[in-house]
Amino acid sequence: MSQDTATSQAPTPSASLADKVEWLINNMWPADAPPPKTNIEAAAAITAATGEDISSTTVWKLRTGRQDNPQLRTLTALARFFGVPLGYFGPTTESRQIENDLTLQALRRKLDDGTIRPEVLRAFIDLPTDIRWLVDEMVISAANAAQTRLG
Incomplete structure (x- = not known):
């Protein structure tokens, strides 16, 4: 449950609630809150920031x-805690745009903290379309392999 976890592809609108919650914890944890090591810490941070009593059991149930x-x-x-629209959690017509926006926010965070080098993204943009497609497929395959290994 660490922010050092590789940024994974944002869940699709049809993804499970568990996948969406897990993605938020791994990719959108507020910068001003220490990353949680346990569901107890996650629940405490959410409760402290929102005033809504969220138990560690609830966090565990949502994540699993x-x-x-x-x-x-x-x-x-x-x-409120993750700074996402409520629509993120349901299959709405705007879900795809919400998820794209969240993916860009997570990417910006990775650029800001040095996890992703800006020169790599610039080089990617300058690649010819057919080569960019090949790199896309390699990145998706690597992400899927990492998810399988971690999951």
Whole structure:
């Protein structure tokens, strides 16, 4: 549950709530809050920041898919804590745009903290389309392999 975890592809609108919550914890944890090492720390940070009492059990259930229909107040607290629209959690017509925006925010964070080098992105943009497509496929394959190894 670390921000050092590689940025994974944002969940699709049809992704499970567990996948969406996990992605937020790994990629959108607020910079002014220490990254949680446990669900207890995650729940405490969310509760402290939002005033909504979120238990570590609730965080665990959300992350593991054991709770896929939480109360609106729980989702509202998560949305407020992570700075995402409430629509992120449901399959709405705007979900794809929300997820694209969140992916860009996570990418900017990785650029700011030096995890991704800016010169790599500039070089990627300058590649011919066919080569860029090949690199895209390699990155997606590497991300899938990392998810399999970590998951």
